[in-house]
Amino acid sequence: MSSIYLCTPGPTRIPDRIRDVMAKPMIHHRSPEFEKVFSEVRMGINTLLNNDGETMLLSSSGSGGMEASVASLLSPSDHVIVIESGKFGERWVELAKRYQLSADVIKVPWGKAVEVSEIQELLTPNTKAVLTQACETSTGVFHPISEIGALLQTMPDCLFIVDAITALGIHLIDMQKDGIDVVIGGSQKALMCPPGVATVSLRQKAIARLKESQTMYLSLLKEIKSQRKNTSSFTPAVSIIMGLSEALKMIFEEGVAKVYQRHQQLSAHTRHVFSSLGLPIFTEEKDAAFGITVVGDDLSWDVDGWISSLKKEYGLWIAGGQEHLKGKIFRYAHMGYVDQSFVDETLSIIVKSLQKHIQTPSYEEIIRR
Ligand SMILES: Cc1ncc(COP(=O)(O)O)c(C=O)c1O
Numbered sequence: 001m002s003s004i005y006l007c008t009p010g011p012t013r014i015p016d017r018i019r020d021v022m023a024k025p026m027i028h029h030r031s032p033e034f035e036k037v038f039s040e041v042r043m044g045i046n047t048l049l050n051n052d053g054e055t056m057l058l059s060s061s062g063s064g065g066m067e068a069s070v071a072s073l074l075s076p077s078d079h080v081i082v083i084e085s086g087k088f089g090e091r092w093v094e095l096a097k098r099y100q101l102s103a104d105v106i107k108v109p110w111g112k113a114v115e116v117s118e119i120q121e122l123l124t125p126n127t128k129a130v131l132t133q134a135c136e137t138s139t140g141v142f143h144p145i146s147e148i149g150a151l152l153q154t155m156p157d158c159l160f161i162v163d164a165i166t167a168l169g170i171h172l173i174d175m176q177k178d179g180i181d182v183v184i185g186g187s188q189k190a191l192m193c194p195p196g197v198a199t200v201s202l203r204q205k206a207i208a209r210l211k212e213s214q215t216m217y218l219s220l221l222k223e224i225k226s227q228r229k230n231t232s233s234f235t236p237a238v239s240i241i242m243g244l245s246e247a248l249k250m251i252f253e254e255g256v257a258k259v260y261q262r263h264q265q266l267s268a269h270t271r272h273v274f275s276s277l278g279l280p281i282f283t284e285e286k287d288a289a290f291g292i293t294v295v296g297d298d299l300s301w302d303v304d305g306w307i308s309s310l311k312k313e314y315g316l317w318i319a320g321g322q323e324h325l326k327g328k329i330f331r332y333a334h335m336g337y338v339d340q341s342f343v344d345e346t347l348s349i350i351v352k353s354l355q356k357h358i359q360t361p362s363y364e365e366i367i368r369r
Pocket of ligand 1: 138
């Protein structure tokens with residue numbers, strides 16, 4: 001198939017402008033030309049997050065950024081609070097186990113956002129970190145990170161570490177205002193690039209806590225020394241970093257406030273369309289992330305079979321449910337390089353294809369209402 005409609009929650013669509021930059025002849029990474037690009041990307045992510053500290057670029061998927069943060073900032077027996085509200089919260093829990101942290105896990109029902117009071121109850125003066133997702137991609141929930149940050153501002157020893165892999169470039173995240181010490185992003189979501197680069201942004205409080213760790217490749221203490229010279233300890237993902245530089249240009253040209261507004265509008269539109277079909281939306285509106293809409297709770301038809309048929313018949317890719325939600329929900333992403341016309345085109349295909357399973361009005365009728 002020559003072109004596909006990619007509506008999965010990462011990887012996401014790559015604009016031609018970024019593809020063209022990535023297809024340029026390879027250059028060597030230890031060169032002034034590449035150091036300039038490396039520096040632009042580090043600064044660009046800082047600007048996006050209003051970070052007065054430093055951003056590091058790791059050649060790994062987003063999970064590498066999560067692991068690097070745990071390995072480089074926390075020690076065995078450290079007390080941490082972990083929000084587990086879906087598949088990606090489970091990843092924090094697994095990291096906490098592997099790094100022998102003393103973790104209090106707040107198990108939030110899938111589809112719900114954490115209550116800040118639950119964190120407050122578990123916080124002690126010895127708590128070294130709170131680990132959460134901003135957007136939990138398996139359920140489409142956006143956690144109240146600014147409220148959590150406000151709570152943690154009063155805890156001098158506690159770091160607030162946020163996996164914003166599917167929130168960076170979608171939701172306004174202001175590390176200074178929101179009181180976030182570490183933000184992790186990934187190249188393959190709203191940054192519109194292929195998978196392969198994790199961004200780890202640290203404020204001063206976290207930088208001061210960087211320590212020697214068992215890992216060599218994911219040591220942020222080692223890495224920060226190189227990155228301050230706008231290079232990396234190991235060969236970086238040159239082409240993706242060049243793509244990220246172009247992606248950031250696109251984001252700043254559009255205007256960050258407009259980028260966030262576009263995601264919010266597409267999210268509201270998508271919820272409206274699926275609700276109009278009589279389908280339940282898994283996440284309550286007040287808790288909904290803007291980059292993904294999760295539909296269903298226990299859908300009555302063969303959802304995964306239908307997802308495969310969408311791909312086969314129309315070249316349209318969406319995602320199914322994970323773990324206990326497999327076969328019960330579907331996830332349609334609108335993150336990154338998406339606008340109203342792309343959403344109209346893809347949702348109208350989805351609505352048409354759903355007519356095999358449920359009675360639906362046409363897409364045109366829905367949007368006329
Ligand atoms: C919220 C969140 N965290 C972590 C990850 C893992 O990132 P990666 O697959 O890039 O390692 C994902 C991937 O979808 C995600 O959505």
